[in-house]
Amino acid sequence: MNPEPFHNLDRIIHEKGRMTIMSLLAASQELSFTEIRDTLGMTDGNLSVHIRTLQEAGYVGVTKTFRNRKPLTTCSLTRQGRKAFETYINLLGEIVKQSRAT
Amino acid sequence: MLRKSAARCTCPEMAVIPITEFLCGFPILEITHFHVTIVTWKCYLDSSAFFRRQPRLGNIFVFRRQKEGCKKKLDVFNFMIQSNDMQSNWPEQNLQVIRTLMERSAVYRRALAPIMLMAGAVGTLAALAGWKLKLDQPLNFFRYWSAISVLVLVPAFLMVRRQALQAKEPVWSPPTRRVIQALLPACVVGFGLVLVMVLTLPSLDNLTQALTWIMIYGCGLHAAGFFMPRGIKLLGWIFIIGAGALVAWCLGMHVRLPPDSPHFVMGFFFGGLHLAYGIYLYFTEQKSNET
Numbered sequence: 001m002n003p004e005p006f007h008n009l010d011r012i013i014h015e016k017g018r019m020t021i022m023s024l025l026a027a028s029q030e031l032s033f034t035e036i037r038d039t040l041g042m043t044d045g046n047l048s049v050h051i052r053t054l055q056e057a058g059y060v061g062v063t064k065t066f067r068n069r070k071p072l073t074t075c076s077l078t079r080q081g082r083k084a085f086e087t088y089i090n091l092l093g094e095i096v097k098q099s100r101a102t
Numbered sequence: 103m104l105r106k107s108a109a110r111c112t113c114p115e116m117a118v119i120p121i122t123e124f125l126c127g128f129p130i131l132e133i134t135h136f137h138v139t140i141v142t143w144k145c146y147l148d149s150s151a152f153f154r155r156q157p158r159l160g161n162i163f164v165f166r167r168q169k170e171g172c173k174k175k176l177d178v179f180n181f182m183i184q185s186n187d188m189q190s191n192w193p194e195q196n197l198q199v200i201r202t203l204m205e206r207s208a209v210y211r212r213a214l215a216p217i218m219l220m221a222g223a224v225g226t227l228a229a230l231a232g233w234k235l236k237l238d239q240p241l242n243f244f245r246y247w248s249a250i251s252v253l254v255l256v257p258a259f260l261m262v263r264r265q266a267l268q269a270k271e272p273v274w275s276p277p278t279r280r281v282i283q284a285l286l287p288a289c290v291v292g293f294g295l296v297l298v299m300v301l302t303l304p305s306l307d308n309l310t311q312a313l314t315w316i317m318i319y320g321c322g323l324h325a326a327g328f329f330m331p332r333g334i335k336l337l338g339w340i341f342i343i344g345a346g347a348l349v350a351w352c353l354g355m356h357v358r359l360p361p362d363s364p365h366f367v368m369g370f371f372f373g374g375l376h377l378a379y380g381i382y383l384y385f386t387e388q389k390s391n392e393t
Contacts (some may be wrong), residue, residue: 027203060288082204089200 012057013088017042017050019077022085023075025060030076051075059084200225209332210277213261215383220261221254223378226252229369232361243308247368248293248314280329288322308364309352316345316371337379341371 013022020040025031031039037047039053054060063074077085228250237246266273292315299306299314320341327335348367351357359367 011236023200086204089197090205093194095196096197 001100005098009091010084010088012053012059013085015050017046018054021050021054021075022088023080024057025075025077026082026085028093030063030074030092033073036075037055049053049085057084189219197273205276210281210326211277213265214331215380216261217258218376218380218383220257220295220380222373222380224250224254224371224373225376226369227373229365229373232365232368236307236362237365238361239283239301239309240306240311243311244296245310250372277329281326284329285322285323288318288325292322308361309359309367312364312367313345313349316341316367319372320345331383333379333382337375340375344371344375 012020021036024039034046037044040047050059051062055062058078061076061078065072067076071096232246237243262278263273266275295318296311296314299311320338324335324338324339327338352359
């Protein structure tokens with residue numbers, strides 16, 4: 001089996017917590033921090049660390065606004081993040097194809 | 103692999119089923135004189151943890167026995183192999199689900215600000231040219247503004263194509279396809295309806311023609327807005343409500359606008375509004391990409 005696709009997997013995305021965040025954001029235009037937290041059953045601290053990692057990599061954009069005088073943090077995938085996730089999914093597809101062939 | 107899963111299965115539903123024999127890796131539930139009943143495994147995607155495979159009571163297949171020992175027959179074996187493949191292509195299926203969801207949620211953003219600015223500039227200049235050329239006959243008005251719409255569409259397509267090629271992405275991407283599909287009915291209806299009105303109604307004035315165009319274009323923008331940034335829907339509403347308000351004002355106040363006013367109405371809506379939205383996008387798009 002060719003190990004190249006395994007090595008090319010994006011290490012930032014290839015982590016359970018961050019992959020679920022990316023998957024969730026990839027399937028919707030934008031989501032609030034609380035929506036992500038409740039859907040994934042993560043703690044505030046855990047989620048904010050993952051979001052910060054993804055934000056530093058340029059994969060997730062965070063917008064802070066106010067709704068009904070309450071702060072609202074919304075997250076969305078950036079163009080770069082969407083592209084990186086697409087590449088990641090394609091690599092997983094390649095790995096699956098390879099394992100079928102062997 | 104399936105045999106292993108079966109051996110390690112802790113599913114309570116399965117625990118009560120007396121599994122005595124396996125057929126090509128599938129547990130046999132029952133063998134009678136007439137039937138062989140087997141159960142296959144069903145794997146599903148757990149939303150909280152992608153690609154987690156959990157054995158679960160799956161499909162139950164009942165085969166009619168033709169005669170004793172039919173389970174070794176080639177047709178049954180082939181079916182087993184096919185079933186096995188159907189059950190084990192779950193990674194591809196899951197990846198396909200993710201790809202589909204990504205495509206559906208993708209918002210069309212390609213070259214939107216340049217297209218809006220170009221459409222606005224062309225619309226404004228066309229209004230001035232139309233007024234200067236005194237194109238007041240309904241058929242001339244229709245021909246003139248149809249030509250202007252083509253003049254806007256061609257460079258818009260070239261801009262989209264150029265940006266797609268630069269980004270090494272397909273021009274006919276799923277978001278582009280959805281936006282075109284949403285816009286097309288309104289464009290066809292607007293063009294067809296106004297053409298029929300021009301050809302059949304001798305008393306048709308250019309203002310009615312312009313307002314029909316504007317309102318239907320607004321409906322198209324609103325439909326396309328579901329796959330585009332949020333502002334597009336609002337722009338669609340401005341077209342619809344603006345044109346509607348103008349109709350109400352003219353009818354309610356019995357106002358007759360000057361004959362060259364339709365060009366200015368078209369210029370305001372197709373020129374001014376596009377230009378304003380283009381400027382808004384120009385200053386906000388970059389910011390949103392950075393976030």
